[in-house]
Amino acid sequence: MSEIEQLEQTVSNLSPKDLAQFRAWFLEFDVRVWDEQIASDLKAGKLDSLLAEARTEYEQGKTRPL
Helix, strand or coil, X not given: CCHHHHHHHHXXXXXXXXXXXXXXXXXXXXXXXXXXXXXXXXXXXXXXXHHHHHHHHHHCCCCCCC
């Protein structure tokens, strides 16, 4: 059995209370990992073209308030 399958089985057997606690932890974990990836990509210049495109569209008046 793979590690993922073991995790799936473990999560499937959690009580509703423990599942809610796991969901809350995983959401925080996932957000932190995502933020770290974005920061890493930004530092590495991987987002430069997207930022330049957005800046150009803003300067050309092609944007609208959120």
